[in-house]
Structures are given as structure tokens and as C-alpha cells.
Amino acid sequence: MVSVKIELNGAAHMLRAGRSLHDLIASLDLLGKRVAVAVNREVIPSPRWAGRVLQPDDRVEVVVAIGGG
Amino acid sequence: MKLNDTPDEIRPAVTDVGLTIAGKTYASRLLVGTGKYRDFDETRAAVDASGTDIVTVTIRRVNIGQHAHEPNLLDAVPPDRFTILPNTGGCFNAKDAVYTLQLARELLDGHPLCKLEVLGDEKTLFPNMPETLKAAEALVKDGFEVMVYCSDDPIQARILEDIGCVAVMPLASLIGSGMGILNPWNLSLIIEQARVPVIVDAGVGTASDAAIAMELGCDGVLMNTAIAHAREPVRMARAMRLAVQAGREAFLAGRMPRRFAASPSSPMAGRIA
Numbered sequence: 639m640v641s642v643k644i645e646l647n648g649a650a651h652m653l654r655a656g657r658s659l660h661d662l663i664a665s666l667d668l669l670g671k672r673v674a675v676a677v678n679r680e681v682i683p684s685p686r687w688a689g690r691v692l693q694p695d696d697r698v699e700v701v702v703a704i705g706g707g
Numbered sequence: 708m709k710l711n712d713t714p715d716e717i718r719p720a721v722t723d724v725g726l727t728i729a730g731k732t733y734a735s736r737l738l739v740g741t742g743k744y745r746d747f748d749e750t751r752a753a754v755d756a757s758g759t760d761i762v763t764v765t766i767r768r769v770n771i772g773q774h775a776h777e778p779n780l781l782d783a784v785p786p787d788r789f790t791i792l793p794n795t796g797g798c799f800n801a802k803d804a805v806y807t808l809q810l811a812r813e814l815l816d817g818h819p820l821c822k823l824e825v826l827g828d829e830k831t832l833f834p835n836m837p838e839t840l841k842a843a844e845a846l847v848k849d850g851f852e853v854m855v856y857c858s859d860d861p862i863q864a865r866i867l868e869d870i871g872c873v874a875v876m877p878l879a880s881l882i883g884s885g886m887g888i889l890n891p892w893n894l895s896l897i898i899e900q901a902r903v904p905v906i907v908d909a910g911v912g913t914a915s916d917a918a919i920a921m922e923l924g925c926d927g928v929l930m931n932t933a934i935a936h937a938r939e940p941v942r943m944a945r946a947m948r949l950a951v952q953a954g955r956e957a958f959l960a961g962r963m964p965r966r967f968a969a970s971p972s973s974p975m976a977g978r979i980a
Contacts, residue, residue, distance in 0.1 A: 646771060647768040647769065647771055648768065649771070651771075666769075666771060666772075667776075668769065671779065672779055672781050672814060673769060673814070674766075674810040674811070674813040674814035675813075676806070676809075676810055679806055681809045681810055681812075681813045683813060699768065699810065700768065700769045700771075701766050701767060701768055701769060701810050701814065702766075702767065702768075702769050702779065702780075702814070703764040703765070703766060703779070703780050703781050703791070703793065703811075703814060703815075704741075704764065704765050704766075704767045704780055705741035705742040705743070705744060705750060705764065705765065705780055706740060706741060706742040706763065706764060706765025706794060706796045706797075706931075707739075707740025707741070707742045707743075707763060707765075707794070707796065707882075707883075707929075707930075707931025707932065
């Protein structure tokens with residue numbers, strides 16, 4: 639089984655080759671949550687997650703709103 | 708006539724219509740942050756007591772593996788009840804601030820209103836104005852409605868307005884310091900020239916500070932720590948609501964002139980003896 643190493647929120651993360659952004663978000667149990675996602679600093683709207691296959695060294699950012707002023 | 712019945716003819720002539728930002732009018736002139744509360748219940752109770760319409764939130768990375776079932780701030784302060792104002796708290800350059808707000812726009816279903824703050828250093832949290840101007844330009848070009856944290860410098864405020872920012876938000880004193888309105892004269896210079904709302908962002912410590920800002924003619928006040936770090940945050944949130952209203956009414960009423968002489972309130976004529 640071939641796996642690829644990506645960067646997820648600044649830390650190394652392994653996943654199987656050919657997995658999409660949608661697969662990644664599902665594996666994190668974040669589907670349907672209020673999160674926003676970017677790959678290599680480009681924001682990817684959720685309808686496009688399934689079509690975005692993750693490549694080695696992709697830098698993925700998953701963010702949420704938290705308390706702040 | 709009962710004591711509380713005010714005849715129509717002596718009701719205030721100018722009714723405050725509210726705070727208009729980027730073409731939308733909000734009843735409340737108080738904007739509040741959501742940081743530093745004990746939990747989301749306290750956040751929501753304080754937000755409700757403040758009477759605010761606009762609530763600012765920060766964008767951060769999800770804690771991978773921990774976050775999935777944690778409560779979400781946007782459930783406590785839902786976007787269908789409040790206008791959510793994403794901010795760039797913690798950004799120290801234009802690039803990160805723009806990227807953060809692009810993510811925020813996606814998170815909030817495309818709504819363009821945002822609070823830009825690009826900080827200069829961790830000690831003062833003073834705005835880095837060159838980076839702020841750069842970010843403001845990029846964001847306005849990208850369709851954002853930018854409310855911008857800035858220095859209390861009328862020239863910088865004017866440049867930000869010219870760029871197309873929808874509100875300028877000078878600090879009254881350092882973020883989180885509670886030191887109050889330290890340079891009312893600079894704020895007055897900004898207010899005098901502004902064609903967009905001027906909102907004091909940062910420095911308010913207690914209710915009188917908020918009232919002073921409003922009496923100067925500010926269009927609104929944004930605060931977080933003054934409420935969240937009060938001994939009783941929910942009570943302070945209510946105090947701030949009243950202070951902003953009182954300050955605004957006093958501004959509209961027009962204060963009496965200051966004079967360095969006494970003037971008796973009772974007539975001198977007709978005194979006994």
C-alpha cells in the first residue's frame with residue numbers, strides 16, 4: 639500500500655495514495671462541521687474537496703472560528 | 708401626568724438610527740469580542756447582555772484529533788442571529804492576514820465583512836501600519852468589506868478610508884490594557900474628517916471609557932477584555948451597553964460648554980433676606 643506524506647496544520651500526516659481532501663476531512667470526523675480548508679495556501683470550497691486528490695508534500699490547513707477580540 | 712410620561716414635544720429631536728457599516732444598519736453601537744471567557748455559555752450570556760449585533764471571532768487551526776466533538780463557538784454565537792466579524796488577531800504581516808480572511812470568508816459562507824488587524828509586536832500589539840495598508844489594499848481589491856484596526860493617526864486613517872475600508876478602528880490604548888481613552892484629541896481629529904464610521908477598538912477598561920469614546924463622537928466601540936475580565940462579565944456587558952447608549956445620547960444632546968467659573972443653578976433674585 640503506497641502512502642503519501644502531507645503537512646496537516648503544520649505537522650506531518652500520512653495517508654494512502656489517491657486520497658482526496660474530502661477523504662481527509664472525513665477521516666478527521668470533520669465533515670459537516672464549520673471548518674474551512676486550504677491546500678498550499680489556496681482556499682478550497684467544500685464542493686471541490688472530493689475532486690482534489692492530495693499529493694505528496696501538500697500543505698493542508700483546516701481552520702475553525704474560536705474566541706478572540 | 709405621571710412622572711414618567713414625557714410629552715412628545717420634549718422628546719429628543721434626533722432619534723439615533725443606529726450604526727451603518729457598508730450599507731447595513733445595526734441597532735447597537737457596541738461590538739464585542741469572544742476571547743478570554745470561561746466557556747461558551749458565559750460568552751453567549753455576555754454577548755446577549757451587551758445587546759450587540761456584531762461579534763468578532765478569530766480563525767485558528769483545528770486541533771487535529773481533538774476537535775471533532777468539541778462544542779463550536781459558532782453554535783454558541785450563531786451567524787443567523789449575529790453578524791460574525793472574523794478578525795486577524797495574531798497576524799504580524801499582510802500575507803498571513805489576507806490568507807486568514809480568505810479562509811474566514813469560506814468558513815462564513817462568503818460574507819465579506821471582516822476586521823483586519825496586523826500587529827507590530829507582541830509587547831505592544833500596536834498595529835504595523837505599512838503591513839496594514841498593504842493588506843487593506845489587497846482585501847478591498849478582493850471584495851472584502853474591511854473594518855481596520857489602526858493607530859490613532861488621522862493621516863493613516865484617511866489613507867485607509869481612501870483605500871476603501873468601511874470603518875476605521877483606532878486604538879484608544881493598548882489592546883487588553885484597560886487603560887481607557889488616552890488620546891481623545893487624536894480621536895477627535897479622526898472623527899472630524901472621517902466619512903466612514905470611526906470605532907474605538909482596544910483600550911476600553913470600564914463603562915465610563917466607553918461613554919467618553921461615544922461622547923467624543925465615535926460611531927461605535929469594540930471591546931473584549933473589559934467585559935471578559937470583569938469580575939462579573941455578564942453584568943459588565945450590560946454596563947457597557949448602557950454606557951455606549953448614554954455616551955451616544957450625550958453626544959447627540961451636545962454637552963454644556965466648560966467654563967472656569969461657577970454659575971448658580973438657582974436664581975439669585977428673590978432670595979429670602
